Amino acid sequence: MLTMMRTAVMSLLVFTILTGLIYPMAVTGISQVIFPDQANGSIVMKNGRPIGSALVGQQFSDPKYFWGRPSATSPYPYNGRGSSGSNFGPNNADLLKAVQQRVDALHEADPGNRAKIPVDLVTASGSGLDPHISPAAAAYQVQRVARLRGMDKAKISALVAANTEERRLGIMGEPVVNVLRLNMALDELKQK
Amino acid sequence: MTANIIIQLVLYFGALLVLAKPLGIYMAKVYDGHSFVLDKVLGPAERFIYRCCGIHPDEDMDWKKYAMAVLMFSAVGLLTVYLLQRIQGILPLNPQRFPAVSPDSSFNTAVSFITNTNWQGYSGEGTMSYLTQMAGLTVQNFVSAASGMAVLVALIRGFKRNSSDTIGNFWVDLTRSTLYILLPLSLVYSLLLVSQGVVQTFSSYRNVSLTQTVGYDSPALDDKGNPVKSTSGNPVTEKVEIKEQVIPLGPAASQVAIKQLGTNGGGFFNANSAHPLENPTPFSNFLELLAILLIPAAFCATFGKMVGDMRQGRALFAVMLIVFAAATLLCLWNEQQGNPHFAALGIDQTASGMQPGGNMEGKETRFGIVNSALWATATTAASNGSVNSMHDSLTPLGGLFPLLLIQLGEVIFGGVGSGLYGMLIFAIITVFIAGLMVGRTPEYLGKKIEMFEMKMAALIILIVNSLVKIGTAVAVSTKAGMAGIANPGPHGFSEILYAFSSAANNNGSAFAGLSANTIFYNTALGIVMFIGRFWVIIPVLAMAGSLAKKKQVPPGSGTLPTHTPLFVLFLTGVVLIVGALTFMPGLALGPIAEHLMTGR
Numbered sequence: 001m002l003t004m005m006r007t008a009v010m011s012l013l014v015f016t017i018l019t020g021l022i023y024p025m026a027v028t029g030i031s032q033v034i035f036p037d038q039a040n041g042s043i044v045m046k047n048g049r050p051i052g053s054a055l056v057g058q059q060f061s062d063p064k065y066f067w068g069r070p071s072a073t074s075p076y077p078y079n080g081r082g083s084s085g086s087n088f089g090p091n092n093a094d095l096l097k098a099v100q101q102r103v104d105a106l107h108e109a110d111p112g113n114r115a116k117i118p119v120d121l122v123t124a125s126g127s128g129l130d131p132h133i134s135p136a137a138a139a140y141q142v143q144r145v146a147r148l149r150g151m152d153k154a155k156i157s158a159l160v161a162a163n164t165e166e167r168r169l170g171i172m173g174e175p176v177v178n179v180l181r182l183n184m185a186l187d188e189l190k191q192k
Numbered sequence: 193m194t195a196n197i198i199i200q201l202v203l204y205f206g207a208l209l210v211l212a213k214p215l216g217i218y219m220a221k222v223y224d225g226h227s228f229v230l231d232k233v234l235g236p237a238e239r240f241i242y243r244c245c246g247i248h249p250d251e252d253m254d255w256k257k258y259a260m261a262v263l264m265f266s267a268v269g270l271l272t273v274y275l276l277q278r279i280q281g282i283l284p285l286n287p288q289r290f291p292a293v294s295p296d297s298s299f300n301t302a303v304s305f306i307t308n309t310n311w312q313g314y315s316g317e318g319t320m321s322y323l324t325q326m327a328g329l330t331v332q333n334f335v336s337a338a339s340g341m342a343v344l345v346a347l348i349r350g351f352k353r354n355s356s357d358t359i360g361n362f363w364v365d366l367t368r369s370t371l372y373i374l375l376p377l378s379l380v381y382s383l384l385l386v387s388q389g390v391v392q393t394f395s396s397y398r399n400v401s402l403t404q405t406v407g408y409d410s411p412a413l414d415d416k417g418n419p420v421k422s423t424s425g426n427p428v429t430e431k432v433e434i435k436e437q438v439i440p441l442g443p444a445a446s447q448v449a450i451k452q453l454g455t456n457g458g459g460f461f462n463a464n465s466a467h468p469l470e471n472p473t474p475f476s477n478f479l480e481l482l483a484i485l486l487i488p489a490a491f492c493a494t495f496g497k498m499v500g501d502m503r504q505g506r507a508l509f510a511v512m513l514i515v516f517a518a519a520t521l522l523c524l525w526n527e528q529q530g531n532p533h534f535a536a537l538g539i540d541q542t543a544s545g546m547q548p549g550g551n552m553e554g555k556e557t558r559f560g561i562v563n564s565a566l567w568a569t570a571t572t573a574a575s576n577g578s579v580n581s582m583h584d585s586l587t588p589l590g591g592l593f594p595l596l597l598i599q600l601g602e603v604i605f606g607g608v609g610s611g612l613y614g615m616l617i618f619a620i621i622t623v624f625i626a627g628l629m630v631g632r633t634p635e636y637l638g639k640k641i642e643m644f645e646m647k648m649a650a651l652i653i654l655i656v657n658s659l660v661k662i663g664t665a666v667a668v669s670t671k672a673g674m675a676g677i678a679n680p681g682p683h684g685f686s687e688i689l690y691a692f693s694s695a696a697n698n699n700g701s702a703f704a705g706l707s708a709n710t711i712f713y714n715t716a717l718g719i720v721m722f723i724g725r726f727w728v729i730i731p732v733l734a735m736a737g738s739l740a741k742k743k744q745v746p747p748g749s750g751t752l753p754t755h756t757p758l759f760v761l762f763l764t765g766v767v768l769i770v771g772a773l774t775f776m777p778g779l780a781l782g783p784i785a786e787h788l789m790t791g792r
Contacts, residue, residue, distance in 0.1 A: 003246065004257075007363060008264040010245040012272060012335070015370065019334040020327035023375065024392075024446040027382045031392040031445065034383075039392040041439045041469065043400065050400040053439045055389050055468040059406045069557065076408040080397075080438035082318055083463035085554040085582035087705030089683035090531045091790055095553065103537050116540035119530065123553040126466030126564075126581045132557040136540070136547035171199055173474020174548050174560035183403060 052180050057131040063109040064148045066141050068179040073128035086124040110144035132176035135164050159185055194543055197562045216493025222372045223345045230372050241367050252358035255737025259730055261362035266306045273302035276328040286321035287396030300714035305332035307725035308607055310458030310577055310700040313709040317440040317461045330447045337454030338369035340609030343729050347613050348498050350736030351637045354744045359736045381449035389472035390445040398439040406434040452483035455607040457577030457700040465580040466556055481567055484576045488605035491612045499637055503755035508615050510760045515604045516573045519593040524565035526590035527551050554582030572597040575607035577700025584703040588787035595690055600771035602697045613732050617649045622766045626752050638744040648731040655727050656696050657774050659720050663692035672712035678705030686782035696724040
């Protein structure tokens with residue numbers, strides 16, 4: 001019994017050193033050398049300042065920008081300290097109220113646009129940090145952004161197309177538009 | 193269904209079918225002690241571990257000693273993970289200066305990780321230090337998986353051995369599972385995940401300046417930290433402007449790799465694999481999704497190889513595949529239908545080349561509907577429990593299938609090791625029922641199935657099912673239990689039913705709206721997870737011991753062949769009928785009632 005106890009304690013200790021220290025440290029060491037950018041959060045820099053992660057969404061509610069997925073993180077949207085979905089069930093009255101408000105906000109920002117709204121633009125993402133919207137959700141907003149920036153619609157559409165990522169290998173996942181990158185490109189267009 | 197949905201499903205199932213067999217045969221070599229490439233490289237490490245820990249690799253254990261070793265090893269793990277959380281505040285590798293975790297949450301998490309459940313009452317990025325994540329949680333991701341694998345291998349030896357008192361050496365099975373299977377796979381996997389953008393660093397969280405600031409109303413606090421109230425008694429709020437975003441970091445990839453491969457499922461971050469730094473791209477998603485079922489599927493081949501008849505493994509694999517594929521298609525179809533309430537709001541839920549459509553609440557754009565539904569059923573078929581979408585926001589019937597897959601006892605692929613030993617229990621019940629029909633003593637793989645085996649098999653099924661029902665009943669009839677509910681109506685009941693199903697069957701996923709980080713749920717679910725793991729392992733090992741003692745009998749004219757399509761159908765029926773009959777009343781009160789109330 002006592003020998004078995006000793007074996008149990010010793011083997012947990014050995015496995016802790018092997019899988020809890022050596023393994024993660026080895027992975028960290030290798031990653032920092034061959035994938036330093038990805039391993040550190042895919043940080044996007046502008047004028048030498050970090051302004052976001054290419055993989056983490058940010059809140060955009062200014063009508064001059066493309067809006068991303070609604071975020072249910074607490075206490076404010078796109079809070080990186082606490083990823084979370086809304087966890088609303090499909091029949092929950094609070095969900096329907098929130099979606100109605102998002103529909104109203106989109107209509108208010110773009111009164112002339114009565115097209116159907118792509119569903120991902122009015123539903124909260126799973127992580128609350130989704131960096132993407134669907135190409136349909138971007139197309140829906142082109143008219144608004146073009147009008148408020150006084151720019152040609154075709155030019156904005158071209159920008160959306162340039163920032164659309166196709167399915168991996170043409171098969172995996174969904175085509176997406178990275179909202180932060182698109183909005184950065186918008187701001188650069190203005191500066192030119 | 194669009195063509196792309198079908199292509200993505202074919203790609204996933206194809207990859208699983210192609211990879212399971214070679215990996216399974218390799219694993220059989222690991223357990224049979226044959227030589228292979230890796231043992232030339234890692235052999236010295238293996239022998240070093242045995243020397244350090246006083247393990248005698250040639251010593252065979254009887255089932256009682258084997259069970260005692262499993263329990264003792266788990267007990268030491270439980271204590272270690274508990275203590276690590278309680279004193280993480282004074283330990284190194286804690287750049288965010290997180291304080292000690294509360295006693296009830298520490299208990300829950302410790303049980304959760306040693307039982308391979310990985311139910312998470314806490315939020316990773318706001319609670320656990322890097323040291324706790326690595327030395328506590330990552331370690332248990334490995335060794336709890338390896339323990340399950342060891343128990344399965346012991347049971348297989350029970351079928352294989354002839355009039356023997358022993359079923360192998362737990363320490364050897366544990367070491368070889370970790371060293372030759374889990375560790376090399378995890379190493380390759382974690383680097384692939386980092387290449388996609390999963391973070392892997394010891395630096396503290398990074399602050400970035402936002403392009404557009406975010407304003408929100410925060411409750412005002414006085415000097416003592418109490419909320420300030422106005423003269424009318426309403427809480428006073430103040431405008432807060434957020435100019436920076438925190439990008440959470442940490443050694444995530446190394447943990448995510450084993451969390452997926454070892455059917456653990458405990459996320460590094462709160463949103464688990466929905467988090468873009470834990471599962472950033474469709475390719476990382478494909479890898480993580482494949483890892484969920486890879487080892488459980490491979491074990492079918494390992495089993496076939498070890499008992500010397502590949503057809504036996506193939507039959508069990510077929511049962512798993514049939515049920516899993518059906519559940520996936522049904523879940524997917526329901527999710528793609530979307531939310532019927534949205535139609536009146538002028539919202540477009542139709543799938544096209546421009547958007548995934550469907551029920552996108554709680555889902556990530558890059559995964560869409562097909563990868564979210566596929567994940568939801570894979571993670572619940574296997575006892576993985578990681579998520580890439582929020583199960584609480586699934587449609588009523590879309591959520592029913594993940595719940596049912598858990599309730600079937602985690603035998604449709606199931607946990608690494610634990611899934612197949614669960615399925616073997618069902619196979620034994622099936623040959624018993626078949627035996628009753630024709631009035632012959634049932635046998636499976638040349639071993640007579642007698643009273644003792646049936647008692648153990650019945651015990652296993654009854655214990656787990658009772659845990660789910662008693663737990664749910666207690667929670668819905670107490671104030672503390674009802675306080676956790678987030679969604680009104682039948683959906684709230686589903687949240688509780690899901691929680692206890694998940695805990696008792698060691699899955700770990702949740703209808704996460706349930707506020708489970710309370711003394712009631714931490715304690716109740718902790719106890720349920722513990723019993724659900726070890727009160728299954730002990731009877732399984734007892735059965736292994738009893739089977740090993742028996743003589744191999746050659747199949748006679750009355751033997752039911754257990755590799756035929758007929759047996760596959762029969763076993764599928766038994767799994768579904770036992771599961772469905774047990775849980776139909778509960779499902780009727782939860783998801784089915786909710787579906788009917790949607791008024792479609």
